[in-house]
Structure formats: structure tokens, C-alpha cells
Amino acid sequence: MEKLNPREIAVNIISEINEEGAYSNISLKENFSNYRHLTDLDKAFITTIVNGTIRYLLTIDYVINQFSKTKTKKMKAVIRSILRSSVYQILFMDKVPASAACNEAVKITKRRGLSGLAGFVNGVLRNISRNKDNIIYPDPHKDFINYLSIKHSFPKWIIEYWLDHYSKEFVEELCHASNINPKVSIRCNLLKSDVDSLTDSLLKENIDVSKGLYLKEALYISKTSSISELDSFKKGLFQVQDESSMLVGHIVNPKVGEKILDVCSAPGGKSTHLAELMNNKGYILARDIHENKLNLVKSSAKRLGIDIIESQVKDASAIDEKMLNKMDKVLVDAPCSGLGIIRKKPDIKWKKENSDLKELIGIQRRILEVSSKYVNKDGVLVYSTCTISEKENLENIEWFIKNFDFVLEDIDPYIPKKLQNENSKQGYIKLYPHIHNTDGFFIARLRRKN
The missing domain is CATH 3.30.70.1170 (Sun protein; domain 3)
Structure with a gap:
């Protein structure tokens, strides 16, 4: 394969994500596999440009549109990607000289057979570079939602949704923290x-x-x-595995010899953690609807030296009559909107819509209903999501305990003291990037009434 320079590979990946709907982590992995000549520094540089450009997409387009007569929506796709990646470097990568970002953008434009647009690309980027400290953003006092949307690069629907449940200060801090690339x-x-x-x-x-x-x-x-x-x-x-996700295992609190079901187990982080906490003694049934994802569970278990996990392709929303009342503990790590892991997967912001929540909530409640039937008398069900969404989290749990014979159970015995609060005493925990420096997560522990 042709040896492209790192900036051009970054442009390719950004185009795959924005124009073709690819997932950022998958596209990065595939491109690194294809371009064997890349050094570790090259890979780090490409990853920073790609994730940063996707993370600040709205902000970048807002800036480009201030300095370009041709708006981003009207541009050729490849020119749009070249400008976006270059503006990210100019605005957010202090160690990259603006001249380097501009010059490389012009070279890439010419290599793509678009020499006639090289002057346009050069002019827009140099104009932005000269005026980057004088860019005017929306006034937060006149339109707070638009200000947050542009300044922190979030779709308005997410900001409006969060503002329905949290204060302005909370939401702005959450947006800011969700744009910080974590360790x-x-x-x-x-x-x-x-x-x-x-x-x-x-x-x-x-x-x-x-x-x-x-x-x-x-x-x-x-x-x-x-x-x-x-x-x-x-x-x-x-x-x-993120620490927020590790907390799920502790809240399940598996014991040696227990039978545990993980109904949405892929890629296997929680199932393998449960096995480790059980000292690899007992039985874990790891299910998922996608067979290819279950292969990740199997390979992780093998690498980690775990042999108590059985994997099985199964739709968590479909009842399995053979499993009724059979499990000591059941984990429902439900499919969700993923608003808690935006700092790691920034493309989530642009792949979800408000209308998706209704369908997701229906799926989550169906999985909760079905999974509850597998818990034996006096057994435990743990529900978790990696999202910051009251409708998908606490409102689902409130619905569940109203309709099924389960009660929330104090989780303080299973979590560190510094995370204990009134919520944890009631049986659940909410984690936020700007408060806990973890992914956004929700975990609830419920016990079946005997």
C-alpha cells in the first residue's frame, strides 16, 4: 500500500467517519493495520487529529464558515475533511506550527487532483490562523444552548436533554469534561x-x-x-477497562461457586472481571446477540487464564424458558445511548438522535423484564449503562421496581467510601466525567423478593 503521510491518513479516516458513517475506533485500527510503515509517534499523531476533529466538529465548522464564502455543507467531501483536520491543528494543537498545517493541507489537496482548490484551502486556513484569537462565539447570556453547542461542540438535542435534568453550570462542566481525552x-x-x-x-x-x-x-x-x-x-x-465499569463487578459482588448470567456480555470486560473476583471458581454464562462480538469474550478469557465462562449467542430480549429461576446473580449491562463515553468515542455525539432514546428505553425495559425471570429467589440483578440519561437509568429502575418483585439494595458495602452518598444507600450510583474523572455510568443493584 502507498506510503501516505500521517496527515493524509488522518484526512482519510475523518472522511470515513463523517462521510461514510464509520466508527472512529474501528477506522483507526483498520488504517493502522493497512499502513505498516507508521511509527508509534505517527499513530499517536493521527489519533489525536482524528479524535480531536470529530470531538470539535461543530466548533470547527462554525469557525470555517466564518472565514469561507463556501460553507462546509456545500464543499467537496475531501476538501471539507482537509479543512476540518487542519483547523483542528491550528486551533487546538499548540505544538503544531500553523504554517505546517496550512502547507500540508495544500499538498494533500494537490495530491487529490484538486490543484484548482489549493488556493482556496490555503486562503481559508491562513485567514483562520491570523485571526484565531479573535473568533467571536455565541453570547451565553443571549442563547446559552447555542453557546454550549458551538463552544463545546455538542448537538443541541443533547444539551437540551441534559438541561432538563441538570443545572447550566453542571451541563457546561459536563460538556467540557466530555471533550478531554482520558488516560x-x-x-x-x-x-x-x-x-x-x-x-x-x-x-x-x-x-x-x-x-x-x-x-x-x-x-x-x-x-x-x-x-x-x-x-x-x-x-x-x-x-x-474503565474504573466505572470495574465498579459494576464489585456491585454484583460475585462469590466463589455462584452461577452468574451476563446477558449483554461483549466485549467481555465485566464477565472476565466477575470471574477474577470469584477466583475463577463458579460458573458464568456470557451471552450476546452478536456471535462475532462473543469471540472477543472468548479470546479475552483465554488470554486472562479464565475457564469458568461459557459463551452463548442469545438475544437478551427473548425469553429462555430453560433458565427461569436458575441464576444467583444476573447482570444487565444494557445497550444504551453511550452519552457517558463521549470522551473516548466522540463520534457518538453525531451518531445518536433524540428519537433514538424512545426505542432504546423500550429495549432496556424488555431486557430487564426478561432477565428478571432468570434470578432465583432472593437472588440479585444488577443494571448498568454507560450513559448520562435519566430516562435510561433511574427512570427505568423506578419503572422496574413498580412492576416486578424486586427492591433496590444498599450498595455502600461494595463501593469505596469516597463514592458513598445518599444515592448509593438507596441502591444505585451515578458517575460523571467532570465529578469522578471516569466515564459517565449508572449502576443499580436489586434483590428479588423472597
């Missing part, structure tokens, strides 16, 4: 190692390591572009 959180596999030994192994692989914020098995790593290539990863010493 990678990993879970030490206590079946094979301990936190100190894993830390030593990672340091020897030239990885920066810091302790978790809440859990003993959590670590944060940086200065790595290819985690799957690390020896410590290949040996199964750790699994990539």
Missing part, C-alpha cells in the same frame, strides 16, 4: 499478577503508570499507542 484505565488480572508486579512490568516496557482513583486493581497508563502489542497484555496480566 487509559486498565484492570490488573489478580489471577496472574498483583498491582505492584504489573506496574514494574509496564515500567520496563516504557509505559507511564499511575494508581487507580477508586479500586485497588485499577491502574492508568499513558505513552502507549498499541496496547495489544505489550508483553504484559499478551501474557494476560491486565485488561483495558
Whole structure:
């Protein structure tokens, strides 16, 4: 394959995401696989440009449209991607000289056979570069929603939805935090190692390591572009997982010998964590509707040295008569809008619509109803999502306990003291990027009435 420079590969990926509907993480992975000549620094540079451009898409288009007579919607797709990626570099990447961003954009334009538009691209970018400190954004006092939308690059429907439930200050801080690229959180596999030994192994692989914020098995790593290539990863010493997601396992509180069902298990982070917490003794049935995703569960379990997980293709919304009242604990990590993981997957902002929530809530409630039938008497059901959406979270739980024989149960015994509050005593926890420095998450623990 032709050796393209990193900026041009970034433009290609941005086009795939914005014009073809590709997912950012998948497109990045595929392109890195295709262009073998890329160094770790190249990959990091491309990832920063791609995720940053997608993250600040509305802001970038707003700025371009102030300096271009031809608006972004009317531009050729490739010119739109070239300008967007270059404006991101000019506005948000302080270490990149504006002249370099402009010059490379012109070269890419010419290489694409669009020499006639090279002057246009150059003129727009140099004009923005000269005036970047004088860009006028919407006035928050006149139109707060439009201000947040443009300044923090969020679709108006998300801001309006959040403002229905939270204060203006809360929403602005949430938007800001959701645009900050987080460190990678990993879970030490206590079946094979301990936190100190894993830390030593990672340091020897030239990885920066810091302790978790809440859990003993959590670590944060940086200065790595290819985690799957690390020896410590290949040996199964750790699994990539956010601390918010790790809390799910602790709130399930699995015991050695128990039978546990994870109804929406892929890619396997929670199932494998449950197995580790059970010391790999007991039985976990990991189900998912997609067989290809279940392969991720199998491969993770094998790498981590776990053999108590059985995987099974199954639609969580369809009843399985053979499983009624059979499980000690059931985990429903429900499909959701994903508004809590925007900082990691910024394209979520542009792939979801307000109208999607109604359908999602219907699916979530159906899965809750079906899954509740698998819990044995006095057993436990845990419901979790990676979204910041009251309708998908607490309102679903309130609906559930009104209609089924379950009660919320105090989760303070299972979570760190610094996370305990009135909500946790009632049986659930809400996590937010700007408050807890984790993904946005909701977790509730319910016990079946005997």
C-alpha cells in the first residue's frame, strides 16, 4: 500500500467517519493495520487529529464558515475533511506550527487532483490562523444552548436533554469534561499478577503508570499507542477497562461457586472481571446477540487464564424458558445511548438522535423484564449503562421496581467510601466525567423478593 503521510491518513479516516458513517475506533485500527510503515509517534499523531476533529466538529465548522464564502455543507467531501483536520491543528494543537498545517493541507489537496482548490484551502486556513484569537462565539447570556453547542461542540438535542435534568453550570462542566481525552484505565488480572508486579512490568516496557482513583486493581497508563502489542497484555496480566465499569463487578459482588448470567456480555470486560473476583471458581454464562462480538469474550478469557465462562449467542430480549429461576446473580449491562463515553468515542455525539432514546428505553425495559425471570429467589440483578440519561437509568429502575418483585439494595458495602452518598444507600450510583474523572455510568443493584 502507498506510503501516505500521517496527515493524509488522518484526512482519510475523518472522511470515513463523517462521510461514510464509520466508527472512529474501528477506522483507526483498520488504517493502522493497512499502513505498516507508521511509527508509534505517527499513530499517536493521527489519533489525536482524528479524535480531536470529530470531538470539535461543530466548533470547527462554525469557525470555517466564518472565514469561507463556501460553507462546509456545500464543499467537496475531501476538501471539507482537509479543512476540518487542519483547523483542528491550528486551533487546538499548540505544538503544531500553523504554517505546517496550512502547507500540508495544500499538498494533500494537490495530491487529490484538486490543484484548482489549493488556493482556496490555503486562503481559508491562513485567514483562520491570523485571526484565531479573535473568533467571536455565541453570547451565553443571549442563547446559552447555542453557546454550549458551538463552544463545546455538542448537538443541541443533547444539551437540551441534559438541561432538563441538570443545572447550566453542571451541563457546561459536563460538556467540557466530555471533550478531554482520558488516560487509559486498565484492570490488573489478580489471577496472574498483583498491582505492584504489573506496574514494574509496564515500567520496563516504557509505559507511564499511575494508581487507580477508586479500586485497588485499577491502574492508568499513558505513552502507549498499541496496547495489544505489550508483553504484559499478551501474557494476560491486565485488561483495558474503565474504573466505572470495574465498579459494576464489585456491585454484583460475585462469590466463589455462584452461577452468574451476563446477558449483554461483549466485549467481555465485566464477565472476565466477575470471574477474577470469584477466583475463577463458579460458573458464568456470557451471552450476546452478536456471535462475532462473543469471540472477543472468548479470546479475552483465554488470554486472562479464565475457564469458568461459557459463551452463548442469545438475544437478551427473548425469553429462555430453560433458565427461569436458575441464576444467583444476573447482570444487565444494557445497550444504551453511550452519552457517558463521549470522551473516548466522540463520534457518538453525531451518531445518536433524540428519537433514538424512545426505542432504546423500550429495549432496556424488555431486557430487564426478561432477565428478571432468570434470578432465583432472593437472588440479585444488577443494571448498568454507560450513559448520562435519566430516562435510561433511574427512570427505568423506578419503572422496574413498580412492576416486578424486586427492591433496590444498599450498595455502600461494595463501593469505596469516597463514592458513598445518599444515592448509593438507596441502591444505585451515578458517575460523571467532570465529578469522578471516569466515564459517565449508572449502576443499580436489586434483590428479588423472597
